Amino acid sequence: MESGIRAIDVSEVTAAIRDMCIRANCGLSKDMQDRLAEALESETSPVGKNVLQQLEKNLQIAGGEKIPICQDTGMAVVFMEVGQDVHFVGGDVNAAVNEGVRQGYTDGYLRKSVVSDPLLRKNTGDNTPAVLHVCIVPGNQVKITVAPKGFGSENMSRVCMLKPADGEEGVMDAVVQAVKDAGPNACPPMVVGVGIGGTFEKCAELAKQALTLNTAEHSDLPHIRKMEEEILRRINQTGLGPAGLGGRNTALSVRILTYPTHIAGLPVGINICCHVNRHEMVIL
Numbered sequence: 001m002e003s004g005i006r007a008i009d010v011s012e013v014t015a016a017i018r019d020m021c022i023r024a025n026c027g028l029s030k031d032m033q034d035r036l037a038e039a040l041e042s043e044t045s046p047v048g049k050n051v052l053q054q055l056e057k058n059l060q061i062a063g064g065e066k067i068p069i070c071q072d073t074g075m076a077v078v079f080m081e082v083g084q085d086v087h088f089v090g091g092d093v094n095a096a097v098n099e100g101v102r103q104g105y106t107d108g109y110l111r112k113s114v115v116s117d118p119l120l121r122k123n124t125g126d127n128t129p130a131v132l133h134v135c136i137v138p139g140n141q142v143k144i145t146v147a148p149k150g151f152g153s154e155n156m157s158r159v160c161m162l163k164p165a166d167g168e169e170g171v172m173d174a175v176v177q178a179v180k181d182a183g184p185n186a187c188p189p190m191v192v193g194v195g196i197g198g199t200f201e202k203c204a205e206l207a208k209q210a211l212t213l214n215t216a217e218h219s220d221l222p223h224i225r226k227m228e229e230e231i232l233r234r235i236n237q238t239g240l241g242p243a244g245l246g247g248r249n250t251a252l253s254v255r256i257l258t259y260p261t262h263i264a265g266l267p268v269g270i271n272i273c274c275h276v277n278r279h280e281m282v283i284l
Contacts, residue, residue: 004085004140005085005086005087005140006083006085006086006087006140006141007086007087007088007089008086008087008088008089008142008284009088009089009090010088010089010090010091010092010093010095010096011090011091011096012284013088013093013096013097013100013142013144013284014096014097014099014100014103015100016100016144016282016284017076017078017096017097017100017101017104017130017144017146018100018101018103018104018107019104020100020104020144020146020280020281020282021076021100021101021103021104021105021108021110021146021148022104022107022108022110023280024146024147024148024278024279024280025068025069025070025073025074025108025110025148025278026062026063026066026067026068026069026108027059027062027063027069028059028069028276028277028278029277029279029280031214031215031216032191032215032252032275032277033059034215034216035191035215035216035252035253036052036055036056036059036189036252036275037056038252039052039189039242039249039252040052040053040056042248042249043241043242043247043248043249044247044248045241045242045245045246045247045248047241047242047245047246047247048241048242048243048245048246048247048248048249049242049247051241051242051243051245051247052189052242052249055242055275067109068108068110068111069276069278070150070274070276071111072111072113072150072151072152073105073110073111073113073127073148073150074113074148074149074150074151074278075113075114075127075130075131075148075149075151075154076101076104076105076127076128076130076131076146076147076148077130077131077133077146077147077148077149077208078097078101078130078131078132078133078144078145078146078147079133079135079143079144079145079147079209079212080097080132080133080134080135080142080143080144080145081135081137081142081143082134082135082136082137082142083136083137083138083139083140083141083142084136084137084138084139085138085139085140086140086141086142094132097130097132098128098129098130101126101127101128101129101130102126102127102128105126105127106126110127111127112124112125112126112127113127113151114126114127114128114129133205133209141283141284142283142284143281143282143283143284144281144282144283144284145212145279145280145281146279146280146281147208147211147212147278147279148278149208149273150273150274150276152185152186152187152274153182153185153186153187153190153272153273153274154271154272155185156178156181156182156185156186156272157178157204157207157269157270157271157272158178158269158270159200159203159204159267159268159269159270160174160178160267160268160270161200161265161266161267161268162174162265162266162267162268163265163266164263164264164265164266166266167266168223168227170266171194171196171227171266171268172227172230172231172234174268174270175192175194175231175235175254175268175270176231176234176235176238178270178272179192179235179238179240179250179251179272180238180240182272183240183244184240184243184244184245185244186272186273186274187243187274187275187276188240188241188242188243188244188249188250188251188274188275189241189242189249189250189251189252189275190250190251190252190272190273190274190275191211191215191251191252191253191254191255191272191273191274191275191277192231192232192235192251192253192254192255192270192271192272192273193206193207193208193209193210193211193213193255193256193257193269193270193271193272193273194206194207194210194231194254194255194256194257194268194269194270194271195207195208195209195210195256195257195258195259195267195268195269195271196256196257196258196259196261196266196267196268196269197258197259197260197261197266197267198259198260198261198267199261199262199265199267200267202259202267203259203267203268203269204269204271205269206257206258206259206269207257207269207270207271208269208271209257210255210256210257210271211255211271211273211277211279212279212281213255213257215252215253215255215277218255219255219256221258224256224258227256228254228255228256229254231254232251232253232254235250235251235254236248236249236250236251238250252275252277
């Protein structure tokens with residue numbers, strides 16, 4: 001990595017986000033494709049297997065014709081890790097992010113689902129603004145992750161303010177109960193992101209970020225890895241299955257991120273995503 005201050009024109013941010021919005025909505029990452037293939041192989045329910053076969057066919061059509069995997073092309077969530085030695089030039093980086101979303105959703109013929117006021121409900125017409133999370137890190141690069149989030153599954157997500165005494169079992173019970181309550185509304189087979197620790201808002205952000213992690217991997221922390229595996233096992237024992245029609249594949253992956261928290265609390269964020277767990281990443 002080069003050292004010293006590095007200038008990045010905000011037009012590069014716009015171009016990257018435009019392309020990522022389109023790519024994320026028209027195809028799944030390799031790890032997600034693999035999880036679906038594994039689910040199809042292991043599914044014992046005839047109805048569940050049929051659902052998974054239809055999902056596979058839908059993916060093939062979307063990829064071949066460059067059209068959205070799902071009609072709900074989501075609200076654009078953008079994570080940016082900005083090197084402290086980066087100097088943005090050429091304009092407002094926040095405006096550049098939204099311009100990238102505007103171009104991506106317009107040029108890609110993606111559904112515009114954002115309303116400007118949560119109560120008045122007037123559509124913004126271009127799927128802006130994005131939900132932007134920025135983290136300052138060492139270095140002079142910018143890592144951008146775009147994760148369009150549909151609301152069938154987003155509506156099923158929650159934050160639970162547990163007590164420290166609830167411990168690991170309390171966390172796992174909360175996650176499994178959230179999935180049970182979601183039922184078919186979250187369009188299973190789903191991916192479950194969990195954030196443990198921090199504060200009310202931090203655990204929710206961690207849960208959303210956990211959905212962008214590789215589903216083929218597990219946490220480096222042994223106790224968290226064990227929880228990821230155990231929660232996935234318990235969820236798949238519910239029998240909810242693909243599309244909620246029964247089967248052994250209710251969830252494809254559970255990923256957990258943690259953060260230090262207060263001695264009096266155990267915040268838990270649970271962000272559920274359908275099988276269309278979309279995200280793209282680039283480094284500028």
